[in-house]
Amino acid sequence: MGTSGPSKFTIQQKGVKxxxxxxxxxxxGSVLIYTVLVVLALLWTLPTLGLLITSIxxxxxVNGSGWWTVLFNPEKVRLTLDNYRIVLGLGLDQVKMNLxxxxxxxxxxxxxxxxIIMTIPSTVIPIFLAAIAAYAFAWMRLPASxxxxxxxxxxxxxxxxxxxxxxxxxxxxLGLNGTFLGVWLANTxxxxxxxxxxxxxxxxxxxxxxxxxxxxxxxxxFTVFNKIVFxxxxxxxxxxxxxxxxxxxxxxxxPLVFMGEKQEYMVLPQRILQMLGTYQTQWNxxxxxxxxxxxxxLVVFLGFQRYFVRGMMAGSVxx
Amino acid sequence: xxxxxxxxxxxxxxxxxxKGEPANLKNLLLYGVLMVLALEFFxxxxxxxxxxxxxxxxxxxxxxxxxxxGIWVLFYLANMITESLQxxxxxxxxxxxxxxxxxxxxxxxxxxPTFRTLYLSFFDGSGSFVGVDNYLYAFTSGPMLESYKNNLxxxxxxxxxxxxxxxxxxxxxxxxxxxxxxxxxxxxxxxxAISMIGSAVIWRFVYHFQPGxxxxxxxxxxxxxxxxxxxxxxxxxxWNTLFLVVILIWMQAGYAMVxxxxxxxxxxxxxxxxxxxxxxxxxxxxxxxxIPYIRGTIIAVTTTIIIFTLKIFDIVLGMTGGNFGxxxxxxEQYRQMFEAGDFGKGSAIAIVLLLTVLPVxxxxxxxxxxxxxxxxx
Numbered sequence: 001m002g003t004s005g006p007s008k009f010t011i012q013q014k015g016v017k018x019x020x021x022x023x024x025x026x027x028x029g030s031v032l033i034y035t036v037l038v039v040l041a042l043l044w045t046l047p048t049l050g051l052l053i054t055s056i057x058x059x060x061x062v063n064g065s066g067w068w069t070v071l072f073n074p075e076k077v078r079l080t081l082d083n084y085r086i087v088l089g090l091g092l093d094q095v096k097m098n099l100x101x102x103x104x105x106x107x108x109x110x111x112x113x114x115x116i117i118m119t120i121p122s123t124v125i126p127i128f129l130a131a132i133a134a135y136a137f138a139w140m141r142l143p144a145s146x147x148x149x150x151x152x153x154x155x156x157x158x159x160x161x162x163x164x165x166x167x168x169x170x171x172x173x174l175g176l177n178g179t180f181l182g183v184w185l186a187n188t189x190x191x192x193x194x195x196x197x198x199x200x201x202x203x204x205x206x207x208x209x210x211x212x213x214x215x216x217x218x219x220x221x222f223t224v225f226n227k228i229v230f231x232x233x234x235x236x237x238x239x240x241x242x243x244x245x246x247x248x249x250x251x252x253x254x255p256l257v258f259m260g261e262k263q264e265y266m267v268l269p270q271r272i273l274q275m276l277g278t279y280q281t282q283w284n285x286x287x288x289x290x291x292x293x294x295x296x297x298l299v300v301f302l303g304f305q306r307y308f309v310r311g312m313m314a315g316s317v318x319x
Numbered sequence: 320x321x322x323x324x325x326x327x328x329x330x331x332x333x334x335x336x337x338k339g340e341p342a343n344l345k346n347l348l349l350y351g352v353l354m355v356l357a358l359e360f361f362x363x364x365x366x367x368x369x370x371x372x373x374x375x376x377x378x379x380x381x382x383x384x385x386x387x388x389g390i391w392v393l394f395y396l397a398n399m400i401t402e403s404l405q406x407x408x409x410x411x412x413x414x415x416x417x418x419x420x421x422x423x424x425x426x427x428x429x430x431x432p433t434f435r436t437l438y439l440s441f442f443d444g445s446g447s448f449v450g451v452d453n454y455l456y457a458f459t460s461g462p463m464l465e466s467y468k469n470n471l472x473x474x475x476x477x478x479x480x481x482x483x484x485x486x487x488x489x490x491x492x493x494x495x496x497x498x499x500x501x502x503x504x505x506x507x508x509x510x511x512a513i514s515m516i517g518s519a520v521i522w523r524f525v526y527h528f529q530p531g532x533x534x535x536x537x538x539x540x541x542x543x544x545x546x547x548x549x550x551x552x553x554x555x556x557x558w559n560t561l562f563l564v565v566i567l568i569w570m571q572a573g574y575a576m577v578x579x580x581x582x583x584x585x586x587x588x589x590x591x592x593x594x595x596x597x598x599x600x601x602x603x604x605x606x607x608x609x610i611p612y613i614r615g616t617i618i619a620v621t622t623t624i625i626i627f628t629l630k631i632f633d634i635v636l637g638m639t640g641g642n643f644g645x646x647x648x649x650x651e652q653y654r655q656m657f658e659a660g661d662f663g664k665g666s667a668i669a670i671v672l673l674l675t676v677l678p679v680x681x682x683x684x685x686x687x688x689x690x691x692x693x694x695x696x
Contacts, residue, residue: 007476028616029601030494030495032493032661033494033495034495034499036491037491037492037495037499037503038490038592040488040503040507041502041503041506041507044506044507044509044510044569044573045506046537047521047522047524047525047537047569048509048510048513048521048522049377050521050525050537051520051521051524056523062535063535064533065533065535066533066535066537066540066555067535068537068540077565093552109368110375112420113379116379116383117378117379117383117386120383120386120387121382121383121385121386122386124386124387124390125386125387125390128390128391128394129390129420129421129424130421132394132417132418132420132421133417133420133422134420135417136414136417136418138417139480140413140417140418141414142414142415142418143412143414146421148418151425151430152421152422152425155425155430156427156624156680157673157676157677157680158429158430158433158673159629159630159649159669159672159673160428160429160683161430161649161653161669161672161674162340162429162433162436162631162654162669162670162673163428163429163432163433163436164656164669165432165435165436165656165662165665165666165669166431166435166436166438166439166602167427167428167432172657175369178369179365179368179369180368180382180386181365181368181386184386185428185517186428187429188424189424189427189428189429190427190428192421192424192427192428193425194427201559214383220396220398220402220413221398221413221417222398222402225417246511246512249514250329250512250513250514250515250516250517251514252514252515252516252636253632253633253653254655257657267517268514269516269517272514272516272517272520273516273519273636273637276519276520276523276637281529282660283524283527283535286520286524287520287524289520290516290517290520290521293514293516293517294512294513294517297512297513297514298461298509298512298513300512301509301511301512302505302509302512305505305508309577
């Protein structure tokens with residue numbers, strides 16, 4: 001009968017195909033499954049939904065009633081964009097609420113700019129350096145390449161907290177602390193291990209004959225990289241780009257350490273952290289600020305989910 | 320020493336083919352000068368940006384263009400210089416132009432700091448040698464002991480439940496209509512895009528406590544709606560760490576789910592058919608066929624989440640600041656480094672953090688290697 005040990009159920013056959021979905025589930029079982037999943041999905045989405053709804057309500061409403069009442073009592077709903085106006089520092093003259101003295105100073109728009117300035121090069125530079133390094137490891141005559149590559153992969157495990165103190169000391173001497181260049185290089189350094197590893201896995205599998213014919217025609221490595229490797233690796237590059245973009249944009253420790261404490265240079269996560277301290281229970285402002293910091297990553301994420309998943313599957317040991 | 324007629328070697332070491340050209344001195348000079356000019360130009364951009372008194376849009380544009388294009392310009396020029404060299408030198412130099420920058424940066428930002436931090440951990444905050452005092456602190460002090468206890472909770476409950484939740488959701492979703500499955504998976508996966516600090520805002524709001532009948536925090540509202548007394552969740556010891564761990568599960572289950580989903584779909588239907596023919600029901604075939612088949616994936620995902628959990632600090636920082644008994648190792652390291660300014664203790668704790676991660680990584684890599692050997696069955 002049915003309950004033999006695993007060996008009976010795990011006979012491997014040659015040429016096994018990936019399992020397609022079978023439509024043979026019983027009705028009751030499937031209703032249960034659908035219900036459970038819907039409940040879980042709701043549970044997962046509720047917290048974020050609460051954030052979003054609260055951010056468009058006036059403070060009196062926010063403090064007076066739970067955000068879910070918006071769903072149940074639509075006739076009593078008052079929505080406003082004022083929270084965003086206050087938090088961004090845009091169009092403050094249109095704000096109908098009474099502003100506290102300091103609320104007009106939040107000026108998150110500057111932080112949005114700072115975050116963009118920090119994140120884009122911090123994503124592009126490591127991709128570029130990792131791509132050329134991966135190409136070198138895969139297709140060039142690099143001395144001790146096996147050893148060097150092992151070191152690169154081994155560095156995947158080092159928590160970047162290890163580097164903060166020594167590098168900060170150097171930055172203070174070099175005058176790099178508080179500069180974007182310092183942060184770009186730091187983010188690059190912390191992301192290069194994973195990038196090189198991922199890109200190597202991809203670039204080393206490109207077909208050899210493409211390279212052979214190019215080199216016979218007299219192409220240099222530089223040309224081959226630009227015209228062949230780079231275009232062909234775009235999917236892998238995209239995967240890593242998403243990963244690195246999210247990690248840098250959402251990160252608070254690296255900018256905190258290397259950009260310093262001045263508000264005009266802070267990036268979004270730093271500012272939100274700061275707001276958590278200053279505006280502790282002003283949920284209307286906190287939620288608006290948090291949502292602003294989440295908007296671009298969410299858009300990037302939803303738009304490029306496929307690449308992100310692919311990047312994750314290729315082995316993410318980085319935290 | 321002149322070249323014999325070209326031979327085509329089969330190994331990757333063979334190309335590009337060399338023809339023994341001499342150095343192109345004109346180009347060498349030209350590109351050399353361009354390189355020096357470029358570096359000087361970049362130095363000036365750096366100074367300009369650092370001064371910070373230009374209009375904001377100028378700083379914005381300059382930063383982005385410089386950050387993105389600068390590295391490519393340097394690479395281009397370095398290659399042009401190399402190609403002007405004598406053929407013999409070219410083959411030796413070019414690989415370093417490609418791999419060198421990455422290797423140097425990695426060495427400076429990750430490899431060397433490991434040793435430097437190790438060195439720093441034997442000194443105190445003001446630079447005097449203190450031997451192993453910092454490690455005594457790291458292993459026996461109150462905050463650290465509390466951190467070890469909490470990190471253990473994070474590991475067991477947080478990583479464990481994230482993996483279990485991911486596995487369960489992936490399995491259930493696999494049996495539903497494809498569109499439904501994609502939607503559900505996207506919703507569960509969504510929190511991965513949210514920053515830790517953003518999650519802190521979201522969840523502080525969920526856990527919000529205020530005295531009185533009206534509650535605006537989701538959890539307390541649920542309590543009061545059934546007539547219970549609202550609770551100040553985040554300061555209730557020892558449960559508050561668990562409430563923080565919930566956030567980790569919320570964020571990481573999606574990661575586990577995505578990977579498990581792909582793994583589950585890779586279980587060959589022939590195996591499941593064979594099990595069904597032998598009379599196994601759904602549950603039995605899940606535990607006796609599917610789980611053993613994806614064992615490698617389960618281990619890889621679990622170890623990855625464990626490594627990530629050990630390094631967590633910004634959730635704790637944003638939710639409670641590490642107070643009320645919720646401290647964790649990485650947050651204590653941050654506290655020593657920044658709030659107490661004690662680089663010595665901070666370094667020792669960072670080394671301890673590395674030590675806690677190493678065994679897990681070793682296990683991860685070992686499993687990765689052995690599962691790769693099984694792949695060609």
